[in-house]
Amino acid sequence: MGIGDVRRFNRTVTQRIGALNDAYMSRDRPLGQARVLWEIGADGCDLRSLRARLDLDSGYLSRLLRVLENDGLVEVEQSGEDGRVRTARLTGRGRAERAVLDQRSDELAESILEPLSERQRERLIAAMGEVERLLxxxxxxxxxxxxxxxxxxxCRESYFEELATRFDGGFDHALTISAGVDELTLPAGLLLVATLHGEPVGCAGLKFHPGEPAEVKRMWVSAEIRGLGLGRRLLAELEEEASARGTEVLRLETNRNLTEAIALYRASGYQEVPAFNDEPSAHHWFEKQLGGVAE
Structure with missing residues (x-):
C-alpha cells in the first residue's frame, strides 16, 4: 500500500523544512509554537477554530498558548459576544515575531527552489500542489x-441554495419528493456529513424502503473542495452503508444541469433507467445493483 513510501516522504520533508529543530527558523521556539502564531493571524482566532484548523487536542493547544502568553506574544480573552468563546490575539511583540517568521519562511522556500533548474522548480511546485490536494x-x-x-x-441549506441557482426556474424543496430529518434517521434512513477541520463540506443521504431499492438523496459537496474526490467517496460510503443493511439496489434522480453529478453517477456504475417517480425537477433517473450484500 505504499506505507514505506509515505514514511520516507515524511522524513524527507520534516528534515528539509527544519521541523526537527527546537529553534524553528532560528527563533528559539519549536515549529508547533511558530505555527500557532501564524494561525492566530493579525485579527485573532477563537480557540475552537484554532484547534480544528491545526487538528490539536485542547490540552496541547492550551500548553502551547500558555508558553506564548508567558513570552508576551499572545493574549487569550473571552469574547464580548459569547462568554463561552475564548479568542487568542497577538500582542505587539507577537505581531513582530510573526513578521520575522514570515520573512524567514520566504527565505526557506527560496533556499529550496534556488538550487533547482527552472524545469525542476515547475515540477516541484506542481507536485507540491498535488500532494496538498491529496493530503x-x-x-x-x-x-x-x-x-x-x-x-x-x-449542508442541507447549502444544498438548497446551490440548486436554486443552478436549476432552470429555481428550486423549491417543498415541491420535491421529501427527504426530511425523520426519513434520514435510522432505521428509516441515514445521513452522512463530511467535515474538514471541523467544518461541514459535504453530505449524502439514504432513504430505505424494506424489500425495495433505497434512494440516494441530498448529495452535495462544497464548491471550495470539489475536485478532491469527495463526491465519489460519499457515494461509495453510501453504498457500503446500504449493503450492510441488506439493500441490493440503489436509485437516484437528478437534474440535467448537474452535469458533474451525472458524470459521477455514470463513472460509479449507475445505469440510466426510465423514470421511476414523478420528481418535478428531475430529467435523469439512475439505478445500481450493489454487490456483497450482507447475509
Missing part, C-alpha cells in the same frame, strides 16, 4: 450524523 482529501472525515445537528442543517 486535504485524506483529512476529510465522513460520519453518519443526526440530520438535526448544526452541520447537517448547514
Amino acid at each position: 486535504t482529501a485524506s483529512t476529510v472525515q465522513v460520519d453518519v450524523v443526526d440530520p438535526r445537528c448544526p452541520e447537517a442543517r448547514f
